[in-house]
Amino acid sequence: MPISISQQDARKLVLQSQQLPASKQAGGTTDATLSAIEHLGYIQIDTISAVQRAHHHTLWNRNPRYQTTHLDKLVANKQVFEYWSHAAAYLPMQDFRFSLPRKQAIASGEQGHWYTPDKHLMKSVRKRIETGGPLMAKDFEHKGEKLGEWRSKPAKKALECLYMQGDLMISSRQNFHKVYDLSERVLPKGVNTTPPNQEEYARFLIFSFLRANGLGQATEIAYLRKNTKPLITNTLKDMAASNELLQINVGGNHYYALAESMKLLNKPLARSKLAILSPFDNLLIQRKRMQMLFDFDYLIECYVPEEKRQYGYFSLPVLWDGKLQARMDCKVDRKSSHLRIQHLALDASLKKIDAFTHALYKQLPAFMLFNHCTQLSLHKSTPQNLPPMPINLTGI
Known part of the structure; x- marks a missing residue:
């Protein structure tokens, strides 16, 4: 039977799960940043710089001691990597294997890319990085007209295709420009590179979302993840039937939650503390959910x-x-x-x-x-x- 909770308790559960407002933290400042990324599952990257960029802003709201150098340090230490969640993001290296289903789908052509792959150019670009080391898009000369909706030069498109299908990773950024290198040179030793099966992948997406967001629906968990909603819907039903998940009713809307997350309702929420959020904060990214x-x-x-x-x-x-x-x-x-x-x-x-x-x-x-x-x-x-x-x- 579903458990009914009030909208106020639902909000409290979501905010406690999102670690908002931030509480006092022990330990090193960079460790606190890594802990926030691993808990939230991703930090969206955005280029708008009206104030500090979204990835810095979101982390500052979880770690008041956050410094904008933390992300570069975590990437250099191979504890965090760049790839796609629902959008461009920093992801915990411990979750690397769960980035593989999207990469495999793009490499096989099952899932499209916003750039049309040029296999010949991709092979040439990959070879140059393999022999010459990490490179940026600007390291590839192009004297002709830039093509496409985003006016990108062909080498940039090839780099992005190789990156999205998993051949390349981002080894660092210089003045916010991506530096590309072979994935095998970026990945740390011992990282699990075994692709998950469908059940493992669905359970990972469900646990990750519910841990960071308190409660959720299949549509929310599958948000901008192509072809995953039927799998997630069925897995949620199976997990609820085996009592791995709770079913929650909030004002007639049905959600799922982890049993351990409900303990967060016993913790006081810092209601008097105010947080100025990024528009791309993890709490806010799904507008319908916020409404x-x-x-x-x-x-x-x-x-x-x-x-x-x-x-x-x-x-x-x-x-x-x-x-x-x-x-x-x-x-x-x-x-x-x-x-x-x-x-x-x-x-x-x-x-x-x-x-x-x-x-x-x-x-x-x-x-x-x-x-x-x-x-x-x-x-x-x-x-x-x-x-x-x-x-x-x-x-x-």
């Missing part, structure tokens, strides 16, 4: 024409009191070390405005420091009559 569980209808508006934007180009969701309560459109002016809040918009349902703004103003100095800013300005707020920002927030 169902948190009543939070979120759209990142950088892809929306300026005249149609409601909140701003890069509005950051704000978590407080166990709910997503506001959006804060931010832009860092790096030349002047200035954090500009273009628009702070509180949800209409937020009633404790004084307590919320107190928590926000308390968190902003840390957010400024994370973004290497010494100045702060608020240009617009909704509603307009918010409590004034303390003057000491204008500098650190």
Whole structure:
């Protein structure tokens, strides 16, 4: 029989599983970052740099001592690698074998790639890296016209095809540009490279998702993973029938959860602590899920024409009191070390405005420091009559 829990408890379960807001941590700072990546299962990479990029931002919210050098160090130490989850991501090396089903599907042609493979060029590019060592796309000369929707030169397309089918991996990044090398030279000794069978793969996806997200549905677990939903649906049913999973009812919506995760409901949630989130944070990436569980209808508006934007180009969701309560459109002016809040918009349902703004103003100095800013300005707020920002927030 399904267990019914309230929406408030469902949110608490999700937030505790997502390690939000962050709690105090012991041990080394880089170890804490690795622990967060291994727990969450992936960290999405994104190129938008209105504030610190998404992969850094997401990790900073789990590890307040996070430094942007951590990811490079973890890649160099072969503890983390780049590949695809639902999107480009950093993944724990301990999960490497579960990246193989997608690679095999792309290599066999069962799953398409956004670039049409040029087998002859791919062979040539691979050979050059094999003999000459790690290379970036810019190391391949191309004097002709760039082709395709993304205006990419042919060698870049070949590199990406080789990367997605598993021949190449990213050994490092230089100024955010990928450095490609043969997979066998990037992988650490002893890593498990045995492809999982279908049942192993489905169970991995289910356990990983539920561990990091508290509760979930088949559609959510299969999100942007082609051809996996029927397998995941059947495996969920089998695991529930054998009492490996609990069935949870939240307001008429049905989910699955790990029994051990339910213990998180006994832990207090740091409701007074506020978190300024990336639009690509693991908590938020599935918008329909956020609407169902948190009543939070979120759209990142950088892809929306300026005249149609409601909140701003890069509005950051704000978590407080166990709910997503506001959006804060931010832009860092790096030349002047200035954090500009273009628009702070509180949800209409937020009633404790004084307590919320107190928590926000308390968190902003840390957010400024994370973004290497010494100045702060608020240009617009909704509603307009918010409590004034303390003057000491204008500098650190």
